[in-house]
Amino acid sequence: MRFALRTAIDYVPRFPESPIRNIVMPLPPSQRFPAPALDTLPDDIRTRLLAVQEKSGFVPNVFLTLAYRPDEFRAFFAYHDALMEKDGGLTKAEREMIVVATSAANQCQYCVIAHGAILRIRAKNPLIADQVAVNYRKADITPRQKAMLDFAMKVSQSAQLVGDADLEELKAHGFDEEDAWDIAALAAFFGLSNRMANVTSMRPNREFYKMGRD
Amino acid sequence: MRFALRTAIDYVPRFPESPIRNIVMPLPPSQRFPAPALDTLPDDIRTRLLAVQEKSGFVPNVFLTLAYRPDEFRAFFAYHDALMEKDGGLTKAEREMIVVATSAANQCQYCVIAHGAILRIRAKNPLIADQVAVNYRKADITPRQKAMLDFAMKVSQSAQLVGDADLEELKAHGFDEEDAWDIAALAAFFGLSNRMANVTSMRPNREFYKMGRD
Amino acid sequence: MRFALRTAIDYVPRFPESPIRNIVMPLPPSQRFPAPALDTLPDDIRTRLLAVQEKSGFVPNVFLTLAYRPDEFRAFFAYHDALMEKDGGLTKAEREMIVVATSAANQCQYCVIAHGAILRIRAKNPLIADQVAVNYRKADITPRQKAMLDFAMKVSQSAQLVGDADLEELKAHGFDEEDAWDIAALAAFFGLSNRMANVTSMRPNREFYKMGRD
């Protein structure tokens, strides 16, 4: 099998001597932990990296950083997919709004910039991600979406204070119990992701910054 | 297959008419989301519930609460096991210290009480859990363990401020890169767990309160 | 007069040569200030120590730590008794709830562990103290008790914001003016106690951890 992972900043081949290592990472995906040796990755993980590269044109650095620990990698993306790929009351754009707003509160560079790109694409709106990242209270979103983000932010920043009134407020905006769980789980899961990205100093790939801005 | 899950507060059979539903939950494991119907659980999850009951003598409520969402359940426990069951530089008692200290900072009743019990057992020390929960800075632990908890608390409460000096401090106490990742990942993962427990109002089983106090 | 104060951690005689000093403190009651020399204590304070030992079976470390300053000792316990021993609208268990909840917010190891024990005994409830310490909003207490703790926590953590609406809220739950004063005074007095315990690094006696858990 031949493949070439393309990632990160400016596309200078790092291991030009071997086709299998034809990867471009002048800066590592994480500034604090070593990038995994690609040819030693377990097959399932290498397959996932290739699949995402096929789809996106590059390998987002979160995949390379977390591959440092294969078992945690598998659990992380299983959790991620369970929350982001499922059907349900929240649109895909709304899920990305939750990721962007809570990741901004946690000052996670990787998540705000990478999921900001995805939000712009999902919402077909080039302005929404920067608005939600800086202050979602002023963003061009619906009152229902603001209620969704109010709840997500409370789960993210002070879950110990969540009470029945918060769930009533969600219900008043048309959300049901399944939605409430989804919002909470997204805020909780990306809180984990934000912390790992901040500790590893994970770097957003250059591609994300401009994606979806037209 | 016959089985009976035993859990929660005071062991009054809830569905006495059917052996398969011979479960005892006068209070639900979560106050906000419905307990799953046991006979509709996927086989792998029911098997895990029976296994943990076999080992512990009861089913901790986190299993019943999270079974509401089978895919998330599987990812959650895969992540949990990857962090808690692996070998490495941290002892099992030290991992539980991280869980208890960070869960107390997040005011998570379930995690502090359930993992407090496990910490007492792992450390063979009936005093340690309450000390770590209230103020780990005053607990009877080693300076190395205090440095470990300082870092875990920073990841838990303000990961955006983590910098190279924090990793140097860990290294000065004999921790290596693998340990740093472990500490960070434990603080991050239980931050997720704390938020889900606070939102679902998950209740610690009665058994945990007294376990390991002798 | 012969007596032997029994206290603290594991009952190894410290001064075995003299019956009057037959006290057991492998660790001092406070880690930062010297334990008072018992035979030099003023008579009234020694009498109080003996009385509490008679009643409890050991001398709680708060008595030994504060005896460092006899005049402050007398004022402290006079204040304590005025608030804890008086009759009034609050039950003794409710007063202990206030102590436990506010001391947890102040991260006072001595007060949470010692008064947690007393709360379990007063409430005849082995679960209540841990619940109130970690997150009183999720504890198995009445709405009236939650309103009581909401007010106590506000006095403890941000008394400058207390306004008429807080007192109206108390009244709506059946508390009168006398009760409001009691709640406020308990939160204020144990705030003093928490600060002294944290500065002196006062250690909870081993006995408290397990008391009232059956």
Next chain:
Amino acid sequence: MRFALRTAIDYVPRFPESPIRNIVMPLPPSQRFPAPALDTLPDDIRTRLLAVQEKSGFVPNVFLTLAYRPDEFRAFFAYHDALMEKDGGLTKAEREMIVVATSAANQCQYCVIAHGAILRIRAKNPLIADQVAVNYRKADITPRQKAMLDFAMKVSQSAQLVGDADLEELKAHGFDEEDAWDIAALAAFFGLSNRMANVTSMRPNREFYKMGRD
């Protein structure tokens, strides 16, 4: 025995018909709790009120407010006197600096204004109290006094973080163990006082505002 307590805002006789009630309180000393009926006060408390009036020319409202509860009154002032009247390494002006700085952090109107007056007098310095109240870091005090206030503020605002390094810092500025206890106890005791004053909405007497400004 005849006496007339003089207090508060603008000296309009309140109960002119009776010499014994010749008191002037157009506004009560506390806005939330009733002023005690003077002729029903216990003798020792009435004696103290008369003594302080003799000395100061008026009765500070803290005496009238706390007389609502005679036992607590006695304990409060016994504690106060034990800390403020004792000899020791801190000058009386320095003790008042601690009261003013920590009371400002707690936004206690009574304590900042009343003890600001006493600080001006003790320090024979008409500028010092306002400087310490607004931002003690910029006040015209010695580096040793700044270290004293740094420690007092940490005890007042985050005693759970006090560690050995804080005591070392004090020692480096020439403070000994007795001084450390004094500073901590003053910050802790006035924290109690600040909370009671904020809850009762205790009002500073008009006299304090101008005292010691010349």
Next chain:
Amino acid sequence: MRFALRTAIDYVPRFPESPIRNIVMPLPPSQRFPAPALDTLPDDIRTRLLAVQEKSGFVPNVFLTLAYRPDEFRAFFAYHDALMEKDGGLTKAEREMIVVATSAANQCQYCVIAHGAILRIRAKNPLIADQVAVNYRKADITPRQKAMLDFAMKVSQSAQLVGDADLEELKAHGFDEEDAWDIAALAAFFGLSNRMANVTSMRPNREFYKMGRD
């Protein structure tokens, strides 16, 4: 042209050899940046300094400190005058209340002490400034003025949270759109001033402390 600027602490001539430099600053107006050489000041700034000295009897240190940068000086006082000298729904005393309350929250010694003096004079009330500085919620002001300060404090401390409900609350107390802008602009402008004063360590002139106290 001859003139003598009189300022600051205790009136010892600093440059006695020259009439034009007959200024008295034993301590500089700012502790961190050099006082400007008066004879090198641009004419318009020197004229303003003389005018304010004429009116007040001394030169407030904010003029001397900011003269370090003539262009910023001009913009600062143009902004100041646009907000403080204009007509409008807020009285001059109310504007000073906003300055004092928000400057106290920002712990700005110069602004609290200097504008406290002006507030006492504008309000013809010797008590109001200290009350507003320590805790405006307990000050002897009207409910309308409390609503005004609630809004000013929110703009000052957490403007990102200001929402429509805050403006509705203002309107309910009789404020219109123009007033809302005024309150916000005052809180915002003095936030700038507070930061410059804290960084430069600007010192309030001795005269302010006592002004308006009779």
Next chain:
Amino acid sequence: MRFALRTAIDYVPRFPESPIRNIVMPLPPSQRFPAPALDTLPDDIRTRLLAVQEKSGFVPNVFLTLAYRPDEFRAFFAYHDALMEKDGGLTKAEREMIVVATSAANQCQYCVIAHGAILRIRAKNPLIADQVAVNYRKADITPRQKAMLDFAMKVSQSAQLVGDADLEELKAHGFDEEDAWDIAALAAFFGLSNRMANVTSMRPNREFYKMGRD
């Protein structure tokens, strides 16, 4: 004189009947205060609006929002120009970094998005603005620039704590007294701007989002 101001969101003429009002604001520049009637603006302000339109191709909404108050407008832009247009030790890109980092901390949508665009252009770097906005500690900037932003953030968020050590730290990175003033003044001035933008709910023009991203 004929002119047409072009601004804001999607270029639908608002007042098509009159050439002089040929402006396009389907959404007002501020959501809370009325856009000024252009033909009633003072000449100097209209001239400035035309000049900026000439240069940028559109009128940034901050000009239209603040024109509500001409005198404040003039002072605001005089201050702005004094800080942003002057020569000095800080490059124009560095000044924009300060604006972006502190405005993000204040959650000011207008300032982060508008000045983020200018930062990209000044730094000729399409990635820098998003990095600085989300978490400047992880941005691809020099250690000297991080020290500059550490100081700017302290002035912005807790100026009351600024002390001599902060200025020493700046000096250690090669900044002099003039630079220290510049950094402080930029943080202070844009704190004012952030508060006005948040209160008025000022909207970034659509053009800013994409500017400088190639």
